[in-house]
Amino acid sequence: MVDKDYRQYQxxxxxxxxxxxxxxxxxxxxxxxxxxxxxxAISRVLxxxxxxxxxxxxxxxxxLAQGYVAAKITEDVLLKAVExxxxxxxxxxxxxxxxxxxxxxxxxxxxxxxxxxxLQLSGWDVCDMGNDITAEEIVDKAVELHAPIIGVSAMMYxxxxxxxxxxxxxxxxxxxxxxxxxxxxxxxxxRASLVREVGGDGTAVSAIEAPQLFADxxxxxxx
Amino acid sequence: MHPIERxxxxxxxxxxxxxxxxxxxxxxxxxxxxxxxxxxxxxxxxYCDGQASVVDxxxxxxxxxxxxxxxxxxxxxxxxxxxxxxxxxxxxxxVESYSGIGSLTVPNIDSHPRLMYLRESxxxxxRRYKDRIPVAAICNAPTELPALIMGIxxxxxxxLFHPEEARTMIELTSRxxxxxANALLADGATCIITPASFSNPMIITHRIARDVLxxxxxxxxxxxxxxxxxxxxxxxxxxxxxxxHDLPNVVGFVLDPRDSFSDAxxxxxxxxxxxxxxxxxxxxxxxxATIAGRCRRILEDRRDDAKFIFTTSNADIPYDTPVEHLxxxxxxVQNFGLT
Numbered sequence: 001m002v003d004k005d006y007r008q009y010q011x012x013x014x015x016x017x018x019x020x021x022x023x024x025x026x027x028x029x030x031x032x033x034x035x036x037x038x039x040x041a042i043s044r045v046l047x048x049x050x051x052x053x054x055x056x057x058x059x060x061x062x063x064l065a066q067g068y069v070a071a072k073i074t075e076d077v078l079l080k081a082v083e084x085x086x087x088x089x090x091x092x093x094x095x096x097x098x099x100x101x102x103x104x105x106x107x108x109x110x111x112x113x114x115x116x117x118x119l120q121l122s123g124w125d126v127c128d129m130g131n132d133i134t135a136e137e138i139v140d141k142a143v144e145l146h147a148p149i150i151g152v153s154a155m156m157y158x159x160x161x162x163x164x165x166x167x168x169x170x171x172x173x174x175x176x177x178x179x180x181x182x183x184x185x186x187x188x189x190x191r192a193s194l195v196r197e198v199g200g201d202g203t204a205v206s207a208i209e210a211p212q213l214f215a216d217x218x219x220x221x222x223x
Numbered sequence: 224m225h226p227i228e229r230x231x232x233x234x235x236x237x238x239x240x241x242x243x244x245x246x247x248x249x250x251x252x253x254x255x256x257x258x259x260x261x262x263x264x265x266x267x268x269x270y271c272d273g274q275a276s277v278v279d280x281x282x283x284x285x286x287x288x289x290x291x292x293x294x295x296x297x298x299x300x301x302x303x304x305x306x307x308x309x310x311x312x313x314x315x316x317x318v319e320s321y322s323g324i325g326s327l328t329v330p331n332i333d334s335h336p337r338l339m340y341l342r343e344s345x346x347x348x349x350r351r352y353k354d355r356i357p358v359a360a361i362c363n364a365p366t367e368l369p370a371l372i373m374g375i376x377x378x379x380x381x382x383l384f385h386p387e388e389a390r391t392m393i394e395l396t397s398r399x400x401x402x403x404a405n406a407l408l409a410d411g412a413t414c415i416i417t418p419a420s421f422s423n424p425m426i427i428t429h430r431i432a433r434d435v436l437x438x439x440x441x442x443x444x445x446x447x448x449x450x451x452x453x454x455x456x457x458x459x460x461x462x463x464x465x466x467x468h469d470l471p472n473v474v475g476f477v478l479d480p481r482d483s484f485s486d487a488x489x490x491x492x493x494x495x496x497x498x499x500x501x502x503x504x505x506x507x508x509x510x511x512a513t514i515a516g517r518c519r520r521i522l523e524d525r526r527d528d529a530k531f532i533f534t535t536s537n538a539d540i541p542y543d544t545p546v547e548h549l550x551x552x553x554x555x556v557q558n559f560g561l562t
Contacts, residue, residue, distance in 0.1 A: 020383050020428055060459070065379050065427045072380075105306055107313055110376040132304070132314075157504045158309045158541055186457070190481075191505060 038081035054208030101129035108155035114207035122211035135165035167199025226284035249290035250539040267343035296371035298330035308542035321388040349411025360412035364419035420456030503535030
């Protein structure tokens with residue numbers, strides 16, 4: 001199959017995501033995967049479609065619900081893919097652990113779960129700790145798993161300030177050179193300076209763009 | 224001119240002595256009275272004392288009933304997390320998925336303790352400031368409350384993929400909303416404020432907003448026996464104002480800090496009042512000089528708008544906001560000449 005065909009598939013998939021046609025989108029990728037295998041269907045169609053969806057979302061051309069649909073489709077496709085032989089034999093997984101959590105006092109899990117889905121699609125081993133997790137618990141888990149990156153989410157300004165405790169805990173344990181802190185959540189979109197205020201090493205404008213952020217942060221770690 | 228005359232005149236577009244202003248200081252009253260938040264959000268008397276301190280310090284033109292949206296969801300079975308310095312927030316929803324919607328019932332607005340807290344706070348405030356300061360009672364829109372009963376993710380999921388159950392949930396919250404809003408008005412509230420980001424296509428798809436959520440608002444708002452102010456709820460409102468601007472009984476819209484007043488006026492014409500749009504949640508980290516500058520820009524922008532009311536936008540003003548960051552707003556607005 002030539003590239004032009006894949007671009008047509010990408011466009012069709014984007015249309016289904018925008019129209020919130022979850023079942024149709026999964027069936028569409030599934031049918032393609034029967035022909036070319038899940039690794040190819042994902043890398044040539046789903047991944048590029050998600051990049052475009054992410055761009056539209058970051059420019060506020062799409063709603064949170066459409067981002068959610070993209071995450072659910074990704075989740076459904078991943079479930080099917082991991083059962084396939086081709087996925088097990090052909091896909092190069094990074095096996096790099098990352099730790100995700102909503103910071104202490106924050107209970108808004110939607111963004112974190114979406115980030116988890118897109119990171120898994122990109123081959124990261126995600127440890128999702130859930131809501132209302134203290135800085136100490138997060139850093140303990142990252143140290144235990146040898147995770148080079150921690151992703152911490154908060155929706156509200158006041159709870160986002162608690163993320164600074166994660167930075168303080170990382171600094172206290174002298175982890176700044178070996179571990180990076182990715183931050184995210186609605187408040188970071190309206191107040192970009194907050195990333196620096198809480199000691200974050202970076203943020204992404206949408207969940208779909210989190211894998212690129214994590215890859216970039218990984219490259220900054222001194223080994 | 225009393226605040227109530229000032230606000231009513233503005234809603235009618237008739238002359239005022241100065242632009243009315245309303246910082247969202249529901250939470251801040253607790254700081255001014257050093258009241259622990261769990262007590263503040265349980266005792267109508269403590270809440271009212273906090274708001275009395277707000278009146279003494281800031282002389283606002285509108286007072287607010289407790290801005291604790293999740294308190295209303297507690298009446299449906301959700302549980303709440305209380306904090307030292309933040310407003311209450313959802314800890315666990317009443318139901319975890321669309322399959323639990325059938326088990327929900329509408330709470331009794333005349334006996335449920337958490338609803339009675341909201342009603343009694345409204346009643347006490349209204350009694351204390353009767354004929355002087357309008358009291359705006361904050362109430363979840365019927366399209367928003369489900370997000371606090373089942374969580375944002377599950378509500379989005381239900382709206383997208385389980386339309387029958389979404390309809391059942393909306394019927395439930397619609398019944399509650401109409402009764403509760405009318406009870407708050409009967410308790411003395413001057414108007415109802417409904418933060419409503421879920422009817423906004425920034426959050427949900429345009430099709431669901433247009434076909435499901437906005438018609439729900441239209442039907443429910445028409446049955447409310449008093450004026451309603453539509454609050455942007457944290458999402459940008461302007462791109463979708465055309466969908467919402469003619470909702471029944473809506474006398475004003477609180478815009479997002481990123482929304483343009485003049486563009487909003489262009490969409491709405493001279494009808495409802497426009498309110499906003501100083502970002503209240505960011506005041507804590509600003510400086511008095513910066514805040515004064517922002518206030519003046521907003522006031523200058525709306526100098527000739529006879530239906531403009533200066534308010535903060537977004538959520539409650541944070542607990543740790545220095546007092547002088549708020550008194551500078553009071554001074555700037557009160558000293559801004561209209562001539």
